[in-house]
Amino acid sequence: MQPVISIKALTKTYASGFQALREINLDIRRGEIFALLGPNGAGKTTLISIICGIVTASTGSVTADGHDIARDYRAARMKIGLVPQELSTDAFESVWDTVKFSRGLFGRAPDDAYLEKVLKDLSLWDKRDARIMALSGGMKRRVMIAKALSHEPAILFLDEPTAGVDVELRRDMWAMVRRLRESGVTIILTTHYIEEAEEMADRIGVINKGEILLVEDKTVLMKKLGKKQLTLLLQHPLDAVPADLASYPLELSADGSQLVYTFDAQSEHPGVPDLLRRLDEHGIQFKDLQTRESSLEEIFVNLVRGEGGRA
Template sequence: MSPIISLRNLGKTYASGFQALKDVDLDIRRGEIFALLGPNGAGKTTLISIVCGIVKASHGSVTADGHDIVTDYRAARAKIGLVPQELSTDAFESVWATVKFSRGLFGKPPDPDHLEKVLRDLSLWDKKDSKIMALSGGMKRRVLIAKALAHEPQILFLDEPTAGVDVELRHDMWQMVRRLRENGTTIILTTHYIEEAEEMADRIGVINKGELVLVEDKDVLMRKLGKKQLTLTLQDPLPRIPAELSALPLELVDDGHALVYTFDTQTEETGIAPLLRRLGEHGIDFKDLHSSESSLEDIFVSLVRSGREGVRA
């Protein structure tokens, strides 16, 4: 199946000389949830703004569902819904008028039933006649999502959609995202809440200083780069790690009362059993053990700090 969004050699340098994007190549698969992660200033919003036609690229090309965003702008943009990071909407309009106008902007015929469904899904139906200026910040965020969905886009960009919202709204939003994906909508999101990307995304992209550092299936990424730690609480404290075991990734902690063994997830089965056997051979007994594994946040921080390059999609 052809990708729904393709970026080729995409670059952006601002008049100040700042290079926000550096020759980015990326394909977004149809119907997936793709999470784009990166620190502040990494280029996430610039990339989204180019695809949505808000910012002009310095070089490269972008297609949305086969339509070039420059030469076939109207058709490309009609495929896309955008929920921006900043709260920006007409404060004096009602919720209903705002979403109705957004649908009309894309030349879509009136469809009150669709707009009602969108508002109900976002718990906005009872606020449809309220002026936007009277809504809370969380409700205004819901209105932005409703506006983005009003014209029934096949692609939805969510730029930090849960920034500054309460836990209840965050959960409501992710339930809505799941429903949209089930109905075939492609979701591209940026987020600072990495646990959300870990829970929701099919694939992860990491961008840093304008470069796409890595693109990978989330599960594959967790297996490739995830680390596990096995902590063994010892029966008797050790003054030091025996020389015969010094080549192993072992660390003595808690004043010699515990050993920490660090290993990657791909060698879990072959790593733990030999370790325990070798400890027994050296008379090292333990009374308790527990394991922990790295989260997506740990992997992300490691990638950004090291500037490591991974396999690109």
């Protein structure tokens, strides 16, 4: 299937000489939720701004749903909805008027029934006549999403959409994102809440210092770069790990009561059953065990620190 967004050899260097993006090549699949992760200043917002036609690239090309963002800007931009980080809208307009105006701005015919549905999905219908200035920060964020959806885009960018919003709004927004994906809308999001990407995304892209470090299916990424850890709570404390178990990555707690076995998710190292058998041979017994796997946040931190290699 042809990607809904295709980015080829994209760079951005500002007049000051600062290179914000370095040779970005990225395809985003139609109908997926793609999470773009990176620390502050990594280039996330610059990349989104170029795709949305707000910033001009230095070199390279971007197509959105088959339309070149530079040569066919109006057609490409019609396909895109953008919810920026910053809240920026006319404070004196009503919710209804600002969303209706946004739809007309993209040349869409009036469709009050569609706009009503959008506002109801975002719990804004009761606020439709309220002025923007009278709304809470969370409600203003909902209005920004409603504006982005007003012209029925095929692609929706969410740039830190849940920054500073309450838990209830965050939950409502992600329920809406799931519904949009089910209707065929492609979602690209940046977020500091990595647990959201872990829960929501189909694929993960990691960007740092203007370069894409890795793009991978979420489940494959967590299996490939994650670690597993088995903690054994021992019946009797040990003074030291037996010498003939040195080949295992074992760590003994300071008080000798816990034995921790850490290994790569795809490691070919002898597995847990073999370890338990060897411990039994040494008369080492345990009263309980605990297991855990790396979170996406741990993988992300390791990648940014350069421990995870490159794609």
